[in-house]
Amino acid sequence: MTDTTAAPPAPEGDIVPETGIRIIAQFLRDFSFESPHAPDSLRGGAQPAIDMGVEMNARGRTDGLFEVDLKLSARATREDQPVFHVEVVYGGLFQIGGVPEADLEPVLLIECPRFLFPFARRLIADVTSEGGFPPFLIDPIDFAGVYAARKAQAEGQAVGNA
Structure with a gap:
């Protein structure tokens, strides 16, 4: 999920906000x-079934910054035939200041993906539209809920393996 212990404090001379998140780059x-069956898959017919995937990953860097990746994937199928498959890994470079070590992982895997989501969502909408389909607009994602579910799943596996 995340590697938060590898990042030392920001180098001297960099301005670190007392408390907050600063987006350095996206x-x-x-x-x-x-779209393997285009143009035939563009014809009308039954609404395709859509399978969505969401992943968040973060890692600390030696310069005191953090890289966060948001991976969104959508696979549309109709009558067991693929209609389209889109996958986006959208990243950000973040500077985090004034956050206690115990709160760092939730900040990296909840708050940072919230900043990245609108940009990744737009890419998916644009490419599905360019692929000949109506723009596929992903509903807002509850990153706190995804984080909590993944954390509970990981803890359940650790308890089950012990």
Whole structure:
């Protein structure tokens, strides 16, 4: 999920906010769109079934900053045939200040993805539209709920394996 212990404090000379999140950079790390049966899949018919995936990852860097990746994927199928598959890994470089160590992981895996989400969502809407489909607009994501579910799942696996 996250590696938060590797990052030392920011180097001297950098301005670190007393408490807060500063976005240093945003970037597209990976992007893929497939529509294997186009143009036949563009014809009307039954509404496709959509399977969504959401992942968040974070890691500390030696310069005191944190890289956070938000991975969104959507796979549309109709009658067991693929309609389209889109995957976006959208990243951000963040400076976090004034956050206790115990609260760092939730900040990295809840708050930082909230900043990245609108940009990744727009990319998916644009590429599905360019692929000949109506824009696929992902509903807002409850990152706190996703984080809590993944944390509970990880703790359940750790208890089950012990």
